[in-house]
Amino acid sequence: MSDHPPSSTACVVGAGPAGLLLALLLGRAGHRVTVLERSPRIDLTRQAGAPVLQPVTLRVLERAGLLDEVRAGAGEISSGEVSVRGRQVARYAYSDLPDVPLPYALTVPVTALRGALLAAIGELPGVELRLGAEVTELMGGEGARRELVFRDADGTHLLRPDFVVGSDGKFSTVRGLAEIPTHVFPYDKGYLDFLVPAPPGWGARITMHFTDDAYVLSMPYPGDRLIVVWITREQQVDAALAAPFAELAGRLVEAAPELAAVFAPQVAARGWDEVPHRQVQHHMVRPDRWLDGNVLLIGDSAHAMHAFGGQGLNTSLQDAAWAAEGILRAAADSGSTRFLQEVLSLRVPFVEDFQEMQRTTLAPLPGEQATEHGDALPDFLPMVLGQPELRPLWAGVLEGVLG
Numbered sequence: 001m002s003d004h005p006p007s008s009t010a011c012v013v014g015a016g017p018a019g020l021l022l023a024l025l026l027g028r029a030g031h032r033v034t035v036l037e038r039s040p041r042i043d044l045t046r047q048a049g050a051p052v053l054q055p056v057t058l059r060v061l062e063r064a065g066l067l068d069e070v071r072a073g074a075g076e077i078s079s080g081e082v083s084v085r086g087r088q089v090a091r092y093a094y095s096d097l098p099d100v101p102l103p104y105a106l107t108v109p110v111t112a113l114r115g116a117l118l119a120a121i122g123e124l125p126g127v128e129l130r131l132g133a134e135v136t137e138l139m140g141g142e143g144a145r146r147e148l149v150f151r152d153a154d155g156t157h158l159l160r161p162d163f164v165v166g167s168d169g170k171f172s173t174v175r176g177l178a179e180i181p182t183h184v185f186p187y188d189k190g191y192l193d194f195l196v197p198a199p200p201g202w203g204a205r206i207t208m209h210f211t212d213d214a215y216v217l218s219m220p221y222p223g224d225r226l227i228v229v230w231i232t233r234e235q236q237v238d239a240a241l242a243a244p245f246a247e248l249a250g251r252l253v254e255a256a257p258e259l260a261a262v263f264a265p266q267v268a269a270r271g272w273d274e275v276p277h278r279q280v281q282h283h284m285v286r287p288d289r290w291l292d293g294n295v296l297l298i299g300d301s302a303h304a305m306h307a308f309g310g311q312g313l314n315t316s317l318q319d320a321a322w323a324a325e326g327i328l329r330a331a332a333d334s335g336s337t338r339f340l341q342e343v344l345s346l347r348v349p350f351v352e353d354f355q356e357m358q359r360t361t362l363a364p365l366p367g368e369q370a371t372e373h374g375d376a377l378p379d380f381l382p383m384v385l386g387q388p389e390l391r392p393l394w395a396g397v398l399e400g401v402l403g
Contacts (some may be wrong), residue, residue, distance in 0.1 A: 008032040009325055011148055013135055013174045015042060017110065018299035018316035019167030020117035024064060025324035027124035031331065034123075034159060036150055038168070039134035044115045049193070049278070050107040050208070050221055051313040052077065055094065055384035056394050059101040060321045068390050069116045075107035075220030075227075078204040083256075085124070085211060088381075097384060101395070102304060104204070105384075107227065110313070118270055138164065138177040145294045146178070154223065155389040162335060163327050166297045168317075170283045170304035178295045182287040187306045187359065190237030191280040192248075194228045195221060199261040209256045215308060216255045228252065228259065231308050237279060245272050282306040284355055290344055291337060298323050303351045306358045311383060318386065322347070346389045350382075 010026055015037035023033045053061070053070075074094050082090040095103035106269045135154040140146035148159040166174030175182055189365045198220065206219040214232035221227045230237075230252060240248040249268035255262050267275075269370045285304035290297045299316035306312075326340035 008159065008161045009331055010033050010034075010163045011036065011159050012167055013148075013166045014166070014168035014172075014300065015039075015114075015118075015129060016167060016169070016300070016316075017113050017117060017313065018320045019165070020114065020121060021060075021064065021317055021320035022126070022165060022167065022298065022323055023127050023129075024117060024121050025320065026327060027127035028064075029324075029328055030126065031328070032126045033128070034161070035127065035129045036133040036135060037131050038173075042114065042118065042131070044111045044118075044386075046111065049280075050075070050227060051307075053106050053108050053308045053317070054217060054314050054384045055100050055102040055105060056384065056391075057314045057317050058104075058106060059394060060317060062102070064120075065118065066116050066269070069106055069111055071106060073109065073112040073222055075222050075225075076086055076204045076284060077105040077107065077206045077219060078103065078268050080206040080208065081107055082208045083210070084146055086209075092380070094384070097381070099385060099391075101385075105206075109222070132188075135168075135173050135177065138174070140293070142179065143293045159194070159396060159400050162294060162331065163297045165323065166301040166322075167299045168296065168301055170285050170300045172297065172301035174295065175297055175301055178292055180287045180289060180292055180295075183286060184283055186234075186306075187282045187284060187310065188234055188305055189282070189358070190232055190234035191282060191307055192230045192240070192277055193280075194275065194277050196226050196228060196262050196267075197225050198226045199258075203274065207258060209257060211255050214251075214255065216259075218253055218256060220260060226262065228262065229307070231306075234281075241272065241279065245270055245275050262322070264394045280307070284359070286352065288351065290348060291340055294335075296323060296327075296340065303355065305351075305355050308358050308361065309354065309383060314352075314383070318390075318394065323389070325393065343390070343393070347387065350387045350389075 011032035011034045012023050013036050015035050019035060023035050026033045061070055079093045081088060085392055094100055130152055133150045135148060135150045137149035138146040146164055148164050164174060166172045168174055170184060204220060209216040214230060217229040218226050246268040249263035253263050283304050287297060287302060290302045291388060298319035322343050326343060329339045330336055385391060
C-alpha cells in the first residue's frame with residue numbers, strides 16, 4: 001500500500017458539483033486537495049437535469065469566478081408566477097426582492113456546471129483528481145481522525161488528510177464506512193420532466209401551478225426550450241406512463257393553460273417513445289450527524305431531498321462554501337472544528353425542516369388554506385436569499401479565499 005499524496009488538507013470523495021466546488025475553493029486558498037471519483041470517466045455530453053440555481057447560490061459562483069461561464073450556457077429567469085387551482089396567488093420579479101444578491105436565477109445544466117468546475121480545477125497544481133478510485137476503508141473509530149484507503153488502477157493507496165469529505169451521493173460510501181447511522185427512504189412523490197420547444201413570447205419567466213394532487217413547473221432552458229416538470233404521487237406517474245401520452249398532456253394543459261401551445265394536439269398524439277422525458281426517483285437522506293471527527297458530509301451525502309422547491313443543488317453548493325470556510329478555519333486553528341459545529345447547529349435543522357415540508361406539501365394541498373393564506377406553499381425568500389441566519393456567511397464566506 002502506498003501513501004498518496006503524503007498529506008493533504010482534504011480528501012473529497014465524489015466529483016459532483018459540490019465536491020468540485022469545495023476542492024476549487026480550498027485549492028484557490030493554496031491548500032492541497034485530493035478528489036476521488038469512482039467513475040473511470042466524467043461524461044459531460046449526456047443530457048442531465050438543469051436545476052434552478054437561485055441568486056444566493058449564483059453569488060457564490062460569481063465570487064468563485066464561474067458565473068459568466070455558467071450563465072452563458074444557462075436559461076435565465078427574471079420573474080415568476082404561482083397559481084393554486086387555476087388562480088394566481090403570487091407574482092414576483094427577482095429585481096424587486098429585498099437584498100437580492102443578483103436579479104435573476106438560472107437553469108443550469110449539471111454537465112455544464114461540472115465542466116466549468118473541472119476546467120477551473122485543472123488550473124490548480126494543488127488539486128489532484130483521480131478517476132476510477134474506489135474508497136475501501138476508513139481507518140479509525142467514531143470521533144477520531146480517520147485515514148482513508150482507496151483502490152484504483154495503480155493499486156491501493158493510503159491518505160492521511162486533515163478532513164475526509166463525503167460528497168458521494170445519497171448512498172454515500174464515506175458515510176457508510178464512517179458508520180454514521182442514517183435514515184434513507186424514497187419520497188412518495190413521483191417526478192417526470194420534459195424538454196420541449198418554448199412557445200413564442202415565453203420570456204425569462206418560471207410558472208408554478210399547484211393542483212389538488214400535483215405540481216406543474218415550467219422554466220426556461222438554453223436554446224429556446226422549456227423544462228416542464230410534473231410532480232405528483234409515484235403511483236400517478238407510473239399510471240401516466242402506462243397510458244397514452246395524450247392523457248398526461250391534457251392534464252398538464254388543464255393545470256397550466258400556458259402550455260397549450262407546447263402540448264398541441266399533434267404533439268399530444270405522439271407515443272411515449274417520441275417524447276423525450278425523464279422519470280426520477282428521489283430519496284430523503286437524514287444522517288445522525290454530518291460531522292464525525294474529521295469526516296464531513298455535504299450535499300446529497302448529508303441531505304438528499306426531492307426536487308420540489310428546487311433546493312437540492314442549491315443547498316449542496318452552499319455546503320461547499322461553508323465547508324471551505326470551516327476547513328480553512330480549522331487549518332488556521334490547530335484543526336478546531338468549532339466553526340463547522342456552529343454552522344451545523346443552524347444548518348441541519350433548517351434543511352431537515354425543508355425536507356419535511358417537501359414530504360407534506362403535496363399530500364394533498366389543504367384546499368382553502370393554500371388558496372387563501374399560502375400556508376402550505378414553501379417560503380420563497382429563504383430559497384432565493386439563503387437561510388436567514390447564514391446570509392452573512394453566504395455574502396462573505398469567500399473573503400479569505402479570493403480576497
